Amino acid sequence: MTDAELAADIAAEAGKLLVALQKSGLSGQALCNAGDLQANNLILARLRAERPGEAILSEESADDLSRLTRSRVWIIDPLDGTREFGEGRDDWAVHVALAIDGEPAIGAVALPALGITLSSDAPPPLRPAHNPPRMLVSRTRPSQLCANVCGMIGAETITMGSAGAKAMAVVRGEAEIYLHSGGQHQWDNCAPAAVALAAGLHVSRIDGSPIIYNKESSAIPDLLICRSEFAECVLAAV
Structure with missing residues (x-):
């Protein structure tokens, strides 16, 4: 398989495992802990079998900083x-x-x-943009910056959970803007950024600079994924 085919196959397989776990009778923190652990184990096993010796950065594993010497680094979030x-x-x-x-x-x-x-090897075609634009924000921790930008550009607000779900909502045409300023990590947005870029969306930090991965610190403080026609006005508002 190509790298893109492998990434999609592994993500889908881990997803099926997680859906099965939800039906297993576990609940609450026990379900969440099992999901994090089992999905991580599955993904690591697949990558080590299919791409032996390559560096991996995972939210659920200790960080091996030898990755900093590598050109290729797999960055995974087993359960976002x-x-x-x-x-x-x-x-x-x-x-x-x-x-x-x-x-x-x-x-x-x-x-x-x-x-x-x-x-990233087969993103869906972009749908016509909605105007006024729809902006995705955290359903549990919406930031004041996002609220301010929404008001300045006249956007409608949509609350949603995970970073991946929000980013893919823009890719799928359910919203036009995903703005985040509350702090993230490399695993929160590397895969979403790759898919969004392949779909022709704008992806950057909120100052307009590109996001650089495989840095020593896993932290990425902010993110903008949006339709290209709204990037300039959002960055100006920020």
């Missing part, structure tokens, strides 16, 4: 939106990405509760 997963919602995701020389080159985002996996 653990709270939503535990609550039985559909706005959670699985992220499998490959950063090459710091760029989000390959990515797949599974939305298992919807039975969908979006990949």
Whole structure:
């Protein structure tokens, strides 16, 4: 399989495991812990079998900083939106990405509760943009910056759970803007960024600079994924 095919296959397989876990009788924190652990184990096993020796950065594993010497680094979030997963919602995701020389080159985002996996090698065509634009914000921690930008550009607000679900909502044409300023990590947005870029969307930090992956710190403080026609006005408002 190509890297993109592998990423999509692994994300989809982990998603099926997680959906099965939701039906297993587990609930609450026990369900969330099992989801994080089992999905991570599955993804690591697949990558080590299919791409032996390549570097991996996962939210659920200790960080091996030898990755900093590598050109290719797999960046994964086995369960993005653990709270939503535990609550039985559909706005959670699985992220499998490959950063090459710091760029989000390959990515797949599974939305298992919807039975969908979006990949950087086959993004859906963009639908016509909605005007006024719709902006996705956190359903539990919406920032004041997002509220201010929404008001300045006249956007409608949509609340949603995981970063992957929000980013893919823009890719799928359910919204035009995903603005985040509350702090994230590389695994939160590498796969979504790869899919969004492949779909022709704007992806950057909120100062307009590109996001660089495989840095020593996993932190990425902010993110903008949006339709290209809205990027200038959103960045100006920020």
